Amino acid sequence: MPNVSRWIDAHCHLADSRLDQYRAALVEQCRTIGITRLIQGGVDPDDWDRQLNVRADFGDLIVPVFGAYPIWAGTAEDAVFSAAMLKLEQLLPHARALGEVGLDFRGPHDSGIRERQSRAFEKQLAIAAGAGFPIILHVVHAHPEALRILRKAKFKEGGILHGYTGHLEQAKEYIDLGFAVSAGCGILRGTGHALRSAMTAIPSDFLVIESDAPDQPPPLHLRKAGAMGDLHGPASILVVASEIAELRSSTPEEVLDRSSANLRRIFRL
Numbered sequence: 288m289p290n291v292s293r294w295i296d297a298h299c300h301l302a303d304s305r306l307d308q309y310r311a312a313l314v315e316q317c318r319t320i321g322i323t324r325l326i327q328g329g330v331d332p333d334d335w336d337r338q339l340n341v342r343a344d345f346g347d348l349i350v351p352v353f354g355a356y357p358i359w360a361g362t363a364e365d366a367v368f369s370a371a372m373l374k375l376e377q378l379l380p381h382a383r384a385l386g387e388v389g390l391d392f393r394g395p396h397d398s399g400i401r402e403r404q405s406r407a408f409e410k411q412l413a414i415a416a417g418a419g420f421p422i423i424l425h426v427v428h429a430h431p432e433a434l435r436i437l438r439k440a441k442f443k444e445g446g447i448l449h450g451y452t453g454h455l456e457q458a459k460e461y462i463d464l465g466f467a468v469s470a471g472c473g474i475l476r477g478t479g480h481a482l483r484s485a486m487t488a489i490p491s492d493f494l495v496i497e498s499d500a501p502d503q504p505p506p507l508h509l510r511k512a513g514a515m516g517d518l519h520g521p522a523s524i525l526v527v528a529s530e531i532a533e534l535r536s537s538t539p540e541e542v543l544d545r546s547s548a549n550l551r552r553i554f555r556l
């Protein structure tokens with residue numbers, strides 16, 4: 288076994304209140320496996336407070352990331368959103384990145400909601416650029432619009448595109464803009480040729496591994512965290528890394544070492 292005391296989960300939500308009863312055990316599991324950093328994804332102002340509490344409990348293991356998740360941003364009232372942006376700017380010195388931000392055009396969103404999401408994305412790109420912070424991108428069914436906004440903003444700080452399950456050409460568009468592509472448990476469900484060839488061909492310097500815990504669990508037989516119902520923990524990065532290793536004729540350890548090195552570079556950890 289290589290020295291594994293160096294692995295990083297590119298994206299998860301350890302402060303999620305659904306994990307309250309499991310958090311201490313999950314942290315213990317991370318320590319046993321050798322996962323030393325958990326890069327968080329911000330959701331809304333309450334979540335940022337929870338992240339600060341969890342960080343106080345578990346120290347450097349927790350890498351706080353604050354931002355307004357697109358589904359929240361798309362439905363928040365103007366006054367609530369403006370107050371959130373003020374709070375975000377105040378709290379940003381306690382974070383290492385801004386996110387998760389982007390666009391989520393799933394479901395019957397009307398054009399008003401989409402427009403609010405786009406404005407929220409632009410606003411947060413400007414805040415991240417001002418702070419010199421990388422971002423964590425959440426983009427679902429909205430890649431052309433997200434790429435258009437990123438190009439228009441001339442955003443230079445990079446970051447990661449989380450939960451990627453698309454094809455190679457699209458991944459390359461983000462890589463050209465300075466983003467790494469983050470693979471999570473979605474790749475365990477997607478067996479399409481386009482996704483598999485993307486995961487085989489993305490340059491190693493631009494591929495990272497995430498759990499997105501407690502959401503997006505691996506299929507039941509691959510779960511590592513025991514009885515948590517439909518939830519799971521950061522240990523799922525091992526399962527994702529095994530799948531990627533098979534596709535890239537590598538080993539899970541090599542995949543995680545490379546991912547973690549990339550994350551240290553991107554988030555200056």
Ligand SMILES: [Zn+2]
Nearest residue numbers: 298328387499
């Ligand atoms: Zn997430």
